[in-house]
Each structure stands twice: as structure tokens, then as C-alpha cells.
Amino acid sequence: MNTVDADDILVDDLPAPRHSRRLAVVTETYPPEVNGVAMSMARVVDGLNRRNHDVQLIRPRQSAKLTPPSSGIPAVDEVLTKGLPVPLYPNLRMGVPSKRALVKLWSLKRPDVVHIATEGPLGWSALQAAQHLALPVTSDYRTNFHAYGKHYRLGLLSKPIMGYLRKFHNRCDATMVPTEAMRVLLAERGFERLTVVGRGVDTQRFDPARRNDKLRARWSAGPDDLVLGYVGRLAPEKNLGVVLAAYEAVKAEQPRARLVLVGDGPMRAELAARAPEAHFAGPRSGDDLAAHYAGLDLFLFASLTETFGNVTTEAMASGCAVVAFDSAAAGELIHSGQNGWLAGPGRESDFVAAARMAALDGAARRGVAEAARETTRRLDWGDITTRFEAVLEGAIGRTAQPFETAA
Structure with a gap:
């Protein structure tokens, strides 16, 4: 008889298999709408799909004026609700109260966890429905509504808005915030169960290799001309007066410097009057947007109302x-x-x-740009999805009575 010494036995410490979960994701904005919440939520949903989770996406029916995306947006089980136009954002729609419909939907097909990306009427209904059914709930804090007050004359509503947001998120099992600074700020204001889950960036799409001299020529910029740019909504909360001031200071010393503004919004006419020589590229998306980033030499972002600001990492990656x-x-x-x-x-x-200073020192500018690109290589969406998934699992694990997961 052959004997085997215990020391000769190799035991692999294999990780436990990942459960496939049934997830309900509620959001009032999603592609083809173009904004940071919509695009980052789509990347998370795609990551969850790739991990074999069963994702049910609940969102308002979008405006017929929006062009459906040709590719790149994950296909999911969608439940479309009624929607109303968002004031000041005509291409966006917010949901309407839908608690009864969601209770019925989730009673028939019970999710393991409900994740709420936005705090509008649909999000509030989802929170109420989930609590009615004793479902675990996670949420995102994605928009500084209270910081918009001074731009839209909502000063008197700032405290009530913050009170509503605190009430909303404190009813959730966990709230994800994109930065440590935001976690500290909200904790000081009474928000509970906060956890940091950052944002990723697609470094294959947003790549300096997409720089295109023909595109720059359409901006009246030669290969060696300095191009300053901004990407985002042309709106008061983006602090665009500072962007124009910076451009004017640069142009005083470099007359051939160009300014490119990508996006649209209520300030477009005012900005065009102040900087008639600027190039207004309008809204861009996908590879076209990536080419616009890569064509810029200096990216100016003066907003102080962001919770994260995806455009920052997209510009750095580019x-x-x-x-x-x-x-x-x-x-x-x-x-x-x-x-x-x-x-x-x-x-x-x-x-x-x-x-x-950045405009005048080309060597420093190029060195900083290379380092910025390297920084974004650490911001992989796969890692972000792993952290997101862990928060969902934590919420599921804290429920008093675990429910059967999706097969």
C-alpha cells in the first residue's frame, strides 16, 4: 500500500464562487442621455451583467428626440415608467411617483437588492416600495443639489433639499459616494452608512492617440497652436466665467490660442457673445467625444458643484x-x-x-499630460464594479431574512 505524507498534499485556497444576484437598478437618467450619472451608471450595469447578475433597469421613458445609441450600452431587462421634463434640462425626464407599480413588480419577481441612483420622484417611490417589501436598498449620492441654489435662486430651499436628501439616504442600507472628501462632508451633515466607491474611466476610448489634426483644423487651429477646452453643460453651475477669464489671459499672450467648448445649455448665447471667436462643438459622445478631448492641449474645469466630475478623468486619460x-x-x-x-x-x-503658466510652459504642460494619462490607468471600471458589488453584497448580508438568489 502506498502512503502519502500530509505534507505532500497541496491544498488550493480557492475563493468562494460568486453568487449570481437579481438586482433592481433605479435611475432617472441613462444613455442616450449624456451626463455623468447616465454614463457611469451604464458602465456599472455593464460590469454587473458581465459578472452574470440578472439586472432589471427601471427608468423613465425618454424623450423621442433622443437618438438611441448604436452600440456600447448594455442590453438589460428594462422597465419604463412615465416621465416628465426636468426644468432647465429639456432633454431629460424625471420619473413620477410609482410605489404601487413597483410593489407589484417586485412582489412578482423579487430582487435580492434594490439600488437607487437618483433621488427624484421615481427614486423615492423605489425606496418606499423596497421598504414595504423588506428589501435591502443601496443608493448613490451623485449630484450636489444643495450647491446649485446660488445659481438657480434656490437659496431658501437649500436647507429643505439637504434635509430631504439626508432623510432619503439614511433610510438606505448603504450610500455610495465618489470621493473621501464627499464622504467627510456628508458625514458632518448627518448622513449615515457612507462608503466610497469612485468612478472609472475607459482609457482605451479616451486616448491621446485619437488626436486628429483635421479636426483641429476645423477649429482654426494648426498642429502647433495651443487649444484650450471645456466639456460639459453650458450652464451657470459650471462656473464658466472663470474658464473665459483664463482663456482671455492666455490669449493676451498667445493670440493664436483657441477655445473649444463641447456641450450645450442655457449659457451658450451668453458665452458666444463674450467669446465670439470660440468654437462651439455642441454635444458629442462616444469616439467623437474622445477625439475632441484628444485634440485639446489644456483642459479648463472650474466647476465647484460636482460630486465627482467624470470629464476630469476623461480629459486626463486623453x-x-x-x-x-x-x-x-x-x-x-x-x-x-x-x-x-x-x-x-x-x-x-x-x-x-x-x-x-501652463499655456506658456509647453514642456511642463506635456510632462503633466503624460503623468495625468498614467494616473488614469489605475481607474479601471472592473475594479469599480468589484467595489460596487461588495456594497450590494454587504446590504444583502445585513437583511434579517435572506432570500433565495437568482439561479
Whole structure:
């Protein structure tokens, strides 16, 4: 008889198999709508699909004016609800109260967890329905509604809005925030069960290799001309007056410098009057958007109302040197003078000075752009999905009575 010594036995410490879950994701914005919430939520849904989870997406029916995406958006089981136009955002729609319909839907096909991406009427209905059915609930804090008050004359509503948001998120088993700074801020304001889950960036799509001299020529920029740019909504909360001030300071010393604004919004006419020589590219998406980023030399982002600001990481991945305020994604990722330039929040003269310095020092600008690209290589959407998934599992695990998961 042959004997085997115990020391000769190799035991693999294999991880436990991942459960396939039935997930309900509720959001009031989703592609082809173009905004940070919609696009990042689509990437998370895609990641969950790839991990063999059964995702049910619940959102308002979108405007007929929107063109469906040709590719790149994950196909999921969609439940479309009624929607109303969002004030000041005519291409977006918010959901309407739908608690009864969601209770019926989830009673017939019970999810393991409900994730709510937005806090509008549909999100509130989803929270109520989930609690009625004793379902675990997670949420995202994605938009600084309270910070928009000074831009839209909502000052008197700032405290009630914050009170509503705190009430909403404190009823959830976990709330995901995109940065540590946001976690600290909300914790100081009484928000509970906060966890940081950042945002990724597609470094294959957003790539300096997409730089195109023909596109730059359409902006009246030669191969060696300096092009400054901004991507996002042309709206008061984006602090675009500071962007124009920086551009004017640069142009005073480099008359051939160009300004490219990608996006649309209520400030377009005002901006065109102030900077008639600027190129207004309108809304862009997909590879076309990536080419616009890659065509820029210096990216100016002056917003102070972001919870994250996906455009910051997209610009960095595209090989742009970024000038921003020390806030949101920029404050989390940029080390000033190494992979971008930061100004203290609200210090507009410092922002303008940083843009001017970056414009004049080509060698420093190119070095910063290369370092910015390297920084974004760590922001893989797969890692973000893993963290997101872990928060969902934690919420499921804390429920008093575990329910059978999807096969």
C-alpha cells in the first residue's frame, strides 16, 4: 500500500464562487442621455451583467428626440415608467411617483437588492416600495443639489433639499459616494452608512492617440497652436466665467490660442457673445467625444458643484493637462504641478494664473499630460464594479431574512 505524507498534499485556497444576484437598478437618467450619472451608471450595469447578475433597469421613458445609441450600452431587462421634463434640462425626464407599480413588480419577481441612483420622484417611490417589501436598498449620492441654489435662486430651499436628501439616504442600507472628501462632508451633515466607491474611466476610448489634426483644423487651429477646452453643460453651475477669464489671459499672450467648448445649455448665447471667436462643438459622445478631448492641449474645469466630475478623468486619460479647482475628482486625483494644476476652491485669480503658466510652459504642460494619462490607468471600471458589488453584497448580508438568489 502506498502512503502519502500530509505534507505532500497541496491544498488550493480557492475563493468562494460568486453568487449570481437579481438586482433592481433605479435611475432617472441613462444613455442616450449624456451626463455623468447616465454614463457611469451604464458602465456599472455593464460590469454587473458581465459578472452574470440578472439586472432589471427601471427608468423613465425618454424623450423621442433622443437618438438611441448604436452600440456600447448594455442590453438589460428594462422597465419604463412615465416621465416628465426636468426644468432647465429639456432633454431629460424625471420619473413620477410609482410605489404601487413597483410593489407589484417586485412582489412578482423579487430582487435580492434594490439600488437607487437618483433621488427624484421615481427614486423615492423605489425606496418606499423596497421598504414595504423588506428589501435591502443601496443608493448613490451623485449630484450636489444643495450647491446649485446660488445659481438657480434656490437659496431658501437649500436647507429643505439637504434635509430631504439626508432623510432619503439614511433610510438606505448603504450610500455610495465618489470621493473621501464627499464622504467627510456628508458625514458632518448627518448622513449615515457612507462608503466610497469612485468612478472609472475607459482609457482605451479616451486616448491621446485619437488626436486628429483635421479636426483641429476645423477649429482654426494648426498642429502647433495651443487649444484650450471645456466639456460639459453650458450652464451657470459650471462656473464658466472663470474658464473665459483664463482663456482671455492666455490669449493676451498667445493670440493664436483657441477655445473649444463641447456641450450645450442655457449659457451658450451668453458665452458666444463674450467669446465670439470660440468654437462651439455642441454635444458629442462616444469616439467623437474622445477625439475632441484628444485634440485639446489644456483642459479648463472650474466647476465647484460636482460630486465627482467624470470629464476630469476623461480629459486626463486623453492626455490633456488639466487646470481645476481642488474639488471632487480633481482634488482626489491631481497633485498640483505633477499631473495637473489645482487652485484653491473659489480662488479664481489662482485658477487663471495656473492656466496662464501652463499655456506658456509647453514642456511642463506635456510632462503633466503624460503623468495625468498614467494616473488614469489605475481607474479601471472592473475594479469599480468589484467595489460596487461588495456594497450590494454587504446590504444583502445585513437583511434579517435572506432570500433565495437568482439561479
